Amino acid sequence: MKALLKTKLVTSFLAVILICGLVATLVGTRLIGTGIIRQAQDKVRNDLNSAREIYRQESEDLKDTVRLTALRFFIKDALLKNDMSTLTEELGSIRKAESFDILTLTDNNGRVLIRTRNPSISGDSQADDDLVSRLLSTVEVIAATVIVPEEELRKEGADLVEQACIEFIPTPKAKPTLEIRQTSGMMMKAGAPIRGYDGSLLGVLYAGKLINRNYKIVDKVKDTVYQAVKYKGKDIGTATIFQGDLRISTNVMREDGTRAIGTRVSEEVYEQVLVKGLPWIDRAFVVNNWYIAAYEPIRDIKDEIVGILYVGILEEKFIDMRNSATAMFLGIAFAGMIIALIVSSFLAKSVLQPIKQLIFASHQWADGNLDFRVEATQKDEIAELTETFNLMASSLKERDERLKEYTQQQIMKSERLATLGQLAAGVAHEINNPLGAILMYSHLSLEEMESEDPRRKNLEKVAAEATRCKNIVRSLLDFARQSEPNVEEADANEILRRTLSLLQNQAQFQNITILTTLSTSLPKAMMDSSQVQQIFTNIILNAAEAIDGQGEVTIATRTAESGEFIEIEFTDTGCGIPQENLDKIFDPFFTTKEVGRGTGLGLAVSYGIIARHRGTIEVKSNPGKGTTFIVRLPLKSEV
Numbered sequence: 001m002k003a004l005l006k007t008k009l010v011t012s013f014l015a016v017i018l019i020c021g022l023v024a025t026l027v028g029t030r031l032i033g034t035g036i037i038r039q040a041q042d043k044v045r046n047d048l049n050s051a052r053e054i055y056r057q058e059s060e061d062l063k064d065t066v067r068l069t070a071l072r073f074f075i076k077d078a079l080l081k082n083d084m085s086t087l088t089e090e091l092g093s094i095r096k097a098e099s100f101d102i103l104t105l106t107d108n109n110g111r112v113l114i115r116t117r118n119p120s121i122s123g124d125s126q127a128d129d130d131l132v133s134r135l136l137s138t139v140e141v142i143a144a145t146v147i148v149p150e151e152e153l154r155k156e157g158a159d160l161v162e163q164a165c166i167e168f169i170p171t172p173k174a175k176p177t178l179e180i181r182q183t184s185g186m187m188m189k190a191g192a193p194i195r196g197y198d199g200s201l202l203g204v205l206y207a208g209k210l211i212n213r214n215y216k217i218v219d220k221v222k223d224t225v226y227q228a229v230k231y232k233g234k235d236i237g238t239a240t241i242f243q244g245d246l247r248i249s250t251n252v253m254r255e256d257g258t259r260a261i262g263t264r265v266s267e268e269v270y271e272q273v274l275v276k277g278l279p280w281i282d283r284a285f286v287v288n289n290w291y292i293a294a295y296e297p298i299r300d301i302k303d304e305i306v307g308i309l310y311v312g313i314l315e316e317k318f319i320d321m322r323n324s325a326t327a328m329f330l331g332i333a334f335a336g337m338i339i340a341l342i343v344s345s346f347l348a349k350s351v352l353q354p355i356k357q358l359i360f361a362s363h364q365w366a367d368g369n370l371d372f373r374v375e376a377t378q379k380d381e382i383a384e385l386t387e388t389f390n391l392m393a394s395s396l397k398e399r400d401e402r403l404k405e406y407t408q409q410q411i412m413k414s415e416r417l418a419t420l421g422q423l424a425a426g427v428a429h430e431i432n433n434p435l436g437a438i439l440m441y442s443h444l445s446l447e448e449m450e451s452e453d454p455r456r457k458n459l460e461k462v463a464a465e466a467t468r469c470k471n472i473v474r475s476l477l478d479f480a481r482q483s484e485p486n487v488e489e490a491d492a493n494e495i496l497r498r499t500l501s502l503l504q505n506q507a508q509f510q511n512i513t514i515l516t517t518l519s520t521s522l523p524k525a526m527m528d529s530s531q532v533q534q535i536f537t538n539i540i541l542n543a544a545e546a547i548d549g550q551g552e553v554t555i556a557t558r559t560a561e562s563g564e565f566i567e568i569e570f571t572d573t574g575c576g577i578p579q580e581n582l583d584k585i586f587d588p589f590f591t592t593k594e595v596g597r598g599t600g601l602g603l604a605v606s607y608g609i610i611a612r613h614r615g616t617i618e619v620k621s622n623p624g625k626g627t628t629f630i631v632r633l634p635l636k637s638e639v
């Protein structure tokens, strides 16, 4: 039971701790997880803004260079003079210096005058080109991203066609397509009108940089935004430019270390960015790693979506961050649980220790060591309980001692009575025969004596006193009689009624009221009816004798609380018994009555009978007010 209480305490503590720990861990890790991922998404959104700015800056640089070049005098001078060789030479060196992929000059109708990359091809019209047609009709300098078809690229040179051409690499989750390669190119172009001294349009100069396989922009994004930081040997941040859904410039690497151009975006991103024109931010599996990725559309000069700008941060870093945060959280929760467990078992111990002491003390008391005391160490409810236990032990000890004393007295009393009984029986036996002889001879002598004989009176006295002695001797023998009562089932109420009907008519009871409260449900008990009647007679007669003049005798019967006895209670309003006599009234020959009226054998005989019935007799008295005798007789006789 001790172990059970401790187990109960500790397990309930543990259950509470476990539930709290579990809930806290689940909620905590979830919050940490989503928090970290959300942070990563915010970061990648900002990174995409930076990437867009870098892309725009690149375009602006191109635009500025073209504007400045277009303003140079040698161009309009040569144009006015139709000096093509100077133009070819000068513009060619500018193209190389500025590392333009193309630098082309047209006349004011859009017809190509000089293709610096491939001077051999000229005279074709570019008036249908979106950029050129816009330049012919405006005074502005324009920069834009455009898709250049293969035949236009070819005019600039076969190497450019080769640079632009990218084979499709089968990509899981990409939108299915029948095409196997991309032959057109995506170009960042800028152009400016060339005006004469009079302001008339002389022609158009435009430059372009092919983005396909040109990694300048994406690497710049990687270097500026991510400082080329690596995580576990992989670039933490990557950027990509898509032509349509095809990766044409990227620093996402394949496992062999080459750039992963030729792969395509997933259909999901395709729909969101290329079709709906909306940004897409989420985790994405790119080539061979998971990234927190952001995509947004790239638009051409006519504001049509022609490609995608992408940045992504390696998810692994954030997952690791989340895992280590989770592990830390778990560690803290676990440590908390251990601490709580230690505290709870300490608490359980501090509660159980005094209880254990109390249990030990109870065993001590049960074994009779009522002097044992428990010491309360703290001031709490258990200390109060301990105090109560100690008090209980004290009162138990007190009661025990009183009981011992009482039992001792009872034993001594019954021993004394037994000795007295033996003595009385011996004396009675010895006296009985001589008494019989005295009686017999005195009667014989009386019969033979003349009726006028003066000695007759004396002899009659002898006979009367001898008869009185004979009666005393018979009572003595009754008291000391060793023979067991002749028990049978009998109704105590019935015996009482019989006794009262015999006694009530006597002169002694003239002024005495007898009240009876006899239980109607009194069970029959095993007893010797005539002996019990003798007891009742003795007690009622004593009561009547104790009442001087008017008084009451109340008689009640009931079943005792234990259910094993019947109780007959006699209460009178007589003189009562002084305290010092209470112990003696059952002694044979103890009487307070004058000689001749009482022999002091009534209660002694009654005591003997009750003892042989395995019953008890109890007396309570209030001197001057009255006396109560309670007789208890067992329901089942063991006799």
Ligand SMILES: Nc1ncnc2c1ncn2[C@@H]1O[C@H](COP(=O)(O)OP(=O)(O)OP(=O)(O)O)[C@@H](O)[C@H]1O
Pocket (backbone or CB within 6 Å): 538, 542, 543, 544, 546, 572, 574, 575, 576, 577, 585, 586, 590, 591, 592, 593, 597, 598, 599, 600, 601, 602, 603, 604, 627
């Ligand atoms: N109801 C009582 N009220 C007061 N004293 C009592 C009562 N019953 C008994 N006693 C006292 O107890 C004594 C002993 O009683 P017990 O019946 O043994 O003897 P007795 O009445 O004196 O004589 P006996 O009954 O032999 O004629 C009585 O003398 C009396 O002093």
Ligand SMILES: [Mg+2]
Pocket (backbone or CB within 6 Å): 538, 541, 542, 598, 601, 602, 603
């Ligand atoms: Mg009497």
